[in-house]
Amino acid sequence: MNKITVKLEDIKAQTQKALVNHGASERVAESVAEAVKVAEAENNKVCGLYYLESYCNQLKSNRVDGSVMSEVKKPSNSSVYVDAKNGFAQPAFAAGFEMAVRTARENGICLFTIAHSHTCTSMGFFTSQIAKKGLLGIGATVAPACVSPPGGNKPLLGTNPISMSVPSKNNDVAFQFDQSTSAIAIGKIRMAASNGESIPEGWAVDKEGKPTTDPNKALEGSLLSSGGYKGFGFGLMAELLASALTGSLSSVNAPPLKTTEGAPHDL
């Protein structure tokens, strides 16, 4: 396979250009393109350029509003709430970020919520920005349901990641985790299916809820939580923080992230 090397700044510039060409404002495109660049820099392929086609398609179909201005509110002394108004999550976060940092510094802690946005792609992208301000960042989000509860066969939760970024003395990221609360990302099962490989027990169940090592049966069925009921507990924690507290859609009601047509994702 031939390898080509692309500079990170070129990735950002080309991504920004593509987003603008499909209807995003310069401001919104810059914000999303930065997230794509960071994902590529961290070798996070799923959240990088791989997502760009989907972003563009959804801008084109107006499923994502590429030029909307997010609305930043302060519902209480120590909370900042951003209504993304069915736009991208990255510019919505950027809109409230400085106020959230100031609020956390002034009060010791801040509840910072983004409502009614498209997917956040990588949670760590957001919590790492918090750590770079010298603050401890913990984040959670929901995603379309694909994880069934222990013993069940009906998906109730998304992969619902939780991330944490810890600042270093010089306001960089000392330590970070960014992990789904499912046993594995669904992409790994898709890869196994296309390679004709089996998957380990504990990743998924078939549509009857029986453990399976067949990736095709897993894709018809549902994923399992990491560590069984414990991961399901953490998935519920993400669900309550990211959906119930924001008034956005819960995992069971969230439509697939990459489909082009339909109502906004409202996450």
Place this chain on the structure above:
Amino acid sequence: MNKITVKLEDIKAQTQKALVNHGASERVAESVAEAVKVAEAENNKVCGLYYLESYCNQLKSNRVDGSVMSEVKKPSNSSVYVDAKNGFAQPAFAAGFEMAVRTARENGICLFTIAHSHTCTSMGFFTSQIAKKGLLGIGATVAPACVSPPGGNKPLLGTNPISMSVPSKNNDVAFQFDQSTSAIAIGKIRMAASNGESIPEGWAVDKEGKPTTDPNKALEGSLLSSGGYKGFGFGLMAELLASALTGSLSSVNAPPLKTTEGAPHDL
């Protein structure tokens, strides 16, 4: 086996009496006895009467100060910090609780930390009280190190539980989880050892860090995190929130919880 039935109020009264007889003040004893009663009501044997002997022994040896007054501080608008001064965790929590609830209601969120206390026993005991005030409670604590990182053989984290309690409309607990971030509680491995049973793979490693199904080798070695590296991530989250943020001991420095002699546990 003969069964006897004991009323919950009798459990509380006798527990309180025993604690006072071993040196606790009435106020402190009432607070700890309530936690024992609630644990027994919830069939949480490990955190109920089973712990009382240890509490009494540690009062007797002065390892736990049974009559100290916790100091409540408000380091910032939205945080309440209680220095338990090497006393029990339950009266320290009680000392700051009303202020923490008021702070959360006024500001939207409150960071409520208890420092320099004896073990909290059950985290859910605390977060459930938060839910009964109509607030969402999330709690974490550290414990003496017994969990090694994925691929390692040196315990770095404790079982480090995280709990969440969600209020119902009528200010009761609608939903709660209270779970260690290790694959299993160490008590389950001790039980398997004394019953001559094997343990499932994934619970523990031997002292060389090799997976084991022999509970005796597991007890010489270390536990594993729930779901591998993901549970270890959540264990680190508990570690940072409960130890680094409070200035209490980290898991690697925490002495065994039930030993009678030694410096205070300082959790």
